[in-house]
Amino acid sequence: GxxxxxxxxxxxxxxxxxxxxxxxxxxxxxxxxxxxxxxxxxxxxxxLHEGDTLNVGHFTFNVLHTAGHTPGHVVFYCAAAQLLIAGDVLFYESIGRTDFPRGNHQDLLDNIRNKLFSLPDNTLVIPGHARTTTIGHEKQFNPYVRMAA
Structure with a gap:
């Protein structure tokens, strides 16, 4: 549209x-x-590029480039609201598909582990589909990207 x-x-x-x-x-x-x-x-x-910011109302969102689902996928993080709009990268105990043209499974895992899992554990994750979750929950229970204890 x-x-x-x-x-x-x-x-x-x-x-x-x-x-x-x-x-x-x-x-x-x-x-x-x-x-x-x-x-x-x-x-x-x-x-949009890594490090860009977007203002929505009174909130500022930082853009994180999270290639993997697609090469140009981005997510939006608002530190003040402890909120991540994750699109199709991270889901409740799951991750996004990487079978799209130029998708890359390892890039997706690396970006989740290095960028998203560096956010505070209480960050609310709003995925592109299904229920919300938190970074802390995904670190502990997501079988695709669980961090070593």
Whole structure:
């Protein structure tokens, strides 16, 4: 729907990371293959990169580049709210798929262990699907990325 929105409104389109441009370029073929109305390719107004910040209301979110699910996947961390919007990287006792074009299982694990698991244990994780969790819970119980005791 982004290309149609841009035809009607002059609004910026922010993100993802530029490493996902190939996925945006493939939107016409991808949407057609699933039987959806064809969505034209587009390029965001602004790409997101590690260390960028986004302000939403009174909250500031830090952008973390977490390649693996896709090469350009990003997550959003708000320290003040102890909140991580994790998209399709980390789920309740599970992790995201890596069978998409240019997905990389080891990159996903490394980014979870090195970036997400460095956040405070009480950080609330809002995944792209299903129930919420915390960083501490995932460190202890996630069988895919459990940290050694």
């Amino acid at each position: 982004v290309p149609m929105l841009l035809e009607r409104q002059n609004v910026p389109v922010i993100g993802p990371h530029s490493d996902d441009q190939f996925l945006l370029d493939a939107l016409p073929e991808t949407t057609a293959s699933y039987g959806f109305p064809i969505c034209p390719a587009f390029t965001p107004t602004r790409w």
